[in-house]
Amino acid sequence: MIKKISLGLLVLSLTTSCVSKKIYADLENKFTELKKENRKLADENDELNKSKNQLGLDGENLKTELAKTKAERDKLLADYAATDKNLKTLQASYSALEKNSDESLQANMNKNRELLAQLEAKEKKLSAEKERLDKLKAELDSSAKRLSELESLIATKDAGMKKLKETLTKSLKAFDGKGLTVHEKDGKVYVSMENKLLFQTGSWAVGDEGKKAVVAVAKVLGDNPDLSVLIEGHTDNDKFGGAVGGVENNWDLSTKRATAIVNILTENKNVNKQNLTAAGRGEFAPIASNDTSEGKAKNRRIEIILTPKLDEISKMLNEL
Structure with missing residues (x-):
């Protein structure tokens, strides 16, 4: 033209x-x-x-990521509980075997240290996941707020026209x-x-x-x-x-x-x-x-x- x-x-x-x-x-x-x-x-x-x-798509993606992180956190909590239970069982075994031999005692102590190290690692991972979850939630809240403000401003413009x-x-x-x-x-x-x-x-x-x-x-x-x-x-x-x-x-x-x-x-x-x-x-x-x-x-x-x-x-x- x-x-x-x-x-x-x-x-x-x-x-x-x-x-x-x-x-x-x-x-x-x-x-x-x-x-x-x-x-x-x-x-x-x-x-x-x-x-x-x-912004709508980003909001949905953040919601999906939040749900995924929550699932991972729940799994870590379950692993933590299972590990804690095993630790208590081993502590009970340690008490029983302590009377039998120094060798058995040393083995259980080593196993105990290993489990304690694993437990500490899982606690650190759980803390990191919680921090990431909090950050994702803050980003989701911020995006939702900005989207709401933008929609409100557009609606105000439309109402004005x-x-x-x-x-x-x-x-x-x-x-x-x-x-x-x-x-x-x-x-x-x-x-x-x-x-x-x-x-x-x-x-x-x-x-x-x-x-x-x-x-x-x-x-x-x-x-x-x-x-x-x-x-x-x-x-x-x-x-x-x-x-x-x-x-x-x-x-x-x-x-x-x-x-x-x-x-x-x-x-x-x-x-x-x-x-x-x-x-x-x-x-x-x-x-x-x-x-x-x-x-x-x-x-x-x-x-x-x-x-x-x-x-x-x-x-x-x-x-x-």
Whole structure:
């Protein structure tokens, strides 16, 4: 897909004299940045899931090792008891044979020393196994605690995004049935606005009704300053026949429209501009078929994608 897009940009630069090298380079850089950002978010999400699964596996392995060590400890205790019993038996024999001969006495004494040495060795081994068991238990407890904290943090993030979706849905209720939808997917909240609510054909000027919707979104963003916000402009696949009203092509139009939404959002002084990113996707991310007028209408849209900051989760993963 990247090769096709790059080839399309090259052909466009050769065939359209109105597109300067700077505009081409800017668009290409924006595309590269968006691709990196998308890959980064996908990689972070994959790493979180992998780390969670790995912690689960580590916990199970530690439980298995703990059970094995307990079994070994029980066997050592049984051996210790049997050896102790033999020692007592030999001590009784020693007392009986002591009267008979010095030779028998010496033999029993040697045997006794041997058994005492064995008993001491088993006691040391039992102590070492107990120490290893305590260490394994401490590691298991620590891993379980970190896993619980990570799961709790992820659950808190999910609950926060669910609450954010409910807040946005309530704030934008007045626009139900006017081409605006709010939904949650993969830990992110998406606010999608069809062009019929925002723009006239070929224009990037936001109409009065559309501006009201964007202002309502900005108020929610102002109350949630820790969110990363990506504003994406999308078009259908209808091509421009050269520059129309200052618009070079679908890339240009979608970028201008995304930027127009950013400008309205930043009118709210509580919105953190550093968290905003404007992107033009052109016709290359459709959500419906462009073979029908209804599908094209759905594809002509602005998507505001809200993502929670993952700094705390990343820090916790680095400490594991």
